[in-house]
Amino acid sequence: MQHKPELSNSNLDFHDLPPFPEDVPKAPLLRINLSKLTEGDEDEIDKLWKACCELGFFYLDLRGIGKRSDSATEHDEDDAQVKVESAAEPEVRVNGDQLLRDADELFGVGKKVFELPFDEKVKYDLKDQGSYFGYKGYGQGVIDAEGTKDRNEFYNVSKDDILGLSESLPAPEVLSPHRDLLKSFIQHSHTVVTMLLGLLNTRLSLPQDKLPSLHKLDSVSGDQVRWVHAPPQPMDDRRTALGQHTDFGSVTILFNRLGGLQVLPPKSEEWCYVKPLRGHAVINLGDAMVKFTAGILRSNTHRVVNPPGEQAEHTRMSLVYFARPADEVLLKVLDGSRLIDEKRQQDPNHGDDEEITSKEWILRRALGRREGGDWAKAGGTETGCT
């Protein structure tokens, strides 16, 4: 029997963009299916566990889940239950198709933000107020200890601002009509994060709901949506656009269209490209997961370079959701799991050497990578020590 066309690899390409080249080293990310995870498919959950322990990066196929809720009658079936849970806000379910649609729309919104004149965008650089939310201009971050400037610009939107959990931050007018879209993207990203954390919680045999309870949607946290924007670099003067790093938080959901993201697989010296796949997000774990689990879970080093091959002449944009522990959560080894206790005993490097809250850790790491920041103090868990 012939394979089904919808599963063929060419359908995972972005047909409106030049192809991702075949002759570059490609990172060995496992492809995990969201729909199977939600059905509790044990083989798929094994794959998730392996990916989170070994590489800390994987593809999540978001397609084909939540089709039923495309219609206006999203929660008809158990409306009564939903109403009991929350009269004002209907429960948001795992819905990969909705997340893909929101991400698509947000690519358009991000484009409008970066098209604004620099003088307008720079009004929203909140670094001097001690915040990493808002705008970071091109070259305003550093990629190494020597202070080499980066080659990208960011715009960061705070979850708490969009959900009304904090004061509204100043933002460009072009974002105002899209707050509902941002809200939907945040909620749908967060439900995926909660599901992944729940599955990891079970595999770690942590007390019921431990990891999800440290990442509640309505807790004040550093969760954010980010657009990363990088125009093509001149052929004779190319360098890393976003310096090598591990992510600071817990779970990152990344939407890529052009190549350029690279990971340095464990024990390897060769940077490998992550090929973007249509209908998929790239998921990676951050340092908080390493600290919580004494290093059982992996937060892998990655960076962004100019897109490879024929893609090199195109402006690269990516969209990211960063889920982070609630502000007051201490980033230390969690109690209540024999697996984690055993790992802690085998590997005392992963100890509780520093009592630091999620909020302090993220601020230190984010602002330390800005120009004039403290590079030495802004390192993550990549050296193997927490």
Ligand SMILES: O=C(O)CCC(=O)C(=O)O
């Ligand atoms: O743009 C990308 O593909 C990755 C961005 C990233 O690693 C980050 O913003 O932390």
Ligand SMILES: [Fe+2]
């Ligand atoms: Fe990152």
